[in-house]
Amino acid sequence: MNKPDFSNLKALYINCTLKKSPRQSHTRGLIDVSMKIMEKEGVEAECIRFADYDVAPGVYPDMTEYGAEKDDWPEIWEKVKAADVLVIGTPIWLGEKSSEASKLIERLYSMSGLQNKKGQYIYYGKVGGCVITGNEDGIKHCAMNMLYSLQHVGYTIPPQADCGWIGEAGPGPSYLDKESNAQKNQFTNRNTTFMTYNLLHLAKMLKDQGGYSNYGNSREAWDDGTRWNFENPEYR
Template sequence: MPAPLVGRKFGINAIPVPDRDNCRMIQVLGLSGSSRQQPGMSKSEKLLMRALERFAGFGCQTRFLRLKDLKIHDCEGNYSENPAYCTYPCQSSIKYDDDQMQVVYDSVLACDILILATPIRWNNHSALVQKFVERMNAIENQFSWFGNRMIRDKVAGMIIIGHVDGIQHVAGNLMNFFSWLGFHTPEVAIASWVGENDEDTTKDWAQIEGNRYTQEDLENLVTSSIRLACALKRHVAEETGTTGPGDR
């Protein structure tokens, strides 16, 4: 008789490490959606920083943005009145001199890989991430209404941390969002952790660090994102006759 299934097998699904020569031109953006008051308090952000360190270790160029540090006005729903009113640059960026969403737009458009980190808030992503999602409608609408695809050949991955909440619900919403924008998702698109139902958050980080499945997922998120980004760049190079990562 076959052996009974007793859980996920550790170590057999490791994604091969990319060739560092192929990683040097890959631009990675880490976007933190945590609302914690001080840097270093957020567990999702800690895991994001660890991912960026691993990307950098492969030779990728990394950038980190914390949504909480930026003044980002709400989406005012211009699309609901008329799709033609949802433009890029975003009307809120034009209307409010102190709006800093353009920093996010520029960083997203410049990256090859976007890793979005969010805590789970009542079975959903954070309010900061929701504001980011809604303001990114200016990018998505450029394609759906104006026929201008602004997100092309880019990779998106997620880090999701919660307590007694549903990772799959949050991941499903965000993967749908990234798909509409035009992002590709890698073989391993999510690194996650959910705490125990005792809700003792004081011991979470030690458990996250000690959870070999979360750590394996994080490693695979990094390597599979790089591999897909390199493959997309090679595809573009073949189509255009230019050189890209991996070309000799």
């Protein structure tokens, strides 16, 4: 089995816990499992906590232009733009992703109309995944929502691009609590490992081949009148 070289990749994890630093984040605990794999593989990996920034809600690149007093999103955007892999981490509240995760996805959407050097939408050639923790049901529901959102704005999603841990239904221990024994959960550890390598494999393939061909998917070319093999069918 040949060992791939992932050392030219950059990964950004955005932890959408509701807690500001330095409070303990159980979601960060599971993120760290994935991040350590990437770091051992030579990947430049970084995790930021979204709640530590003053990010205004909205769907424009800089919300100070639309009435917000402050907006740290442009600073975060530079990290997102530089990353080959983006992983969103969220806790589960009332069966849903956190409000911070919703705001992050809205701000990712705000940049999705930008174009890369090929005239494609800006997220083409980048890979996305998600990490989810909680002590109630909802991992697959949250993953379904976030992974759909990422692919819709242009990220590519590999097989099994999500991982998570939940305890028993109702109040109980969380991921980092010793009594949860979560760090020895083989299902979670396996899925987290597989997710991490699936993200890396796909990101490497895309980066090595220079992303996607812009034949048939360039907004720039479309606006200039190129239609490739598109035509409206004639109905009789």
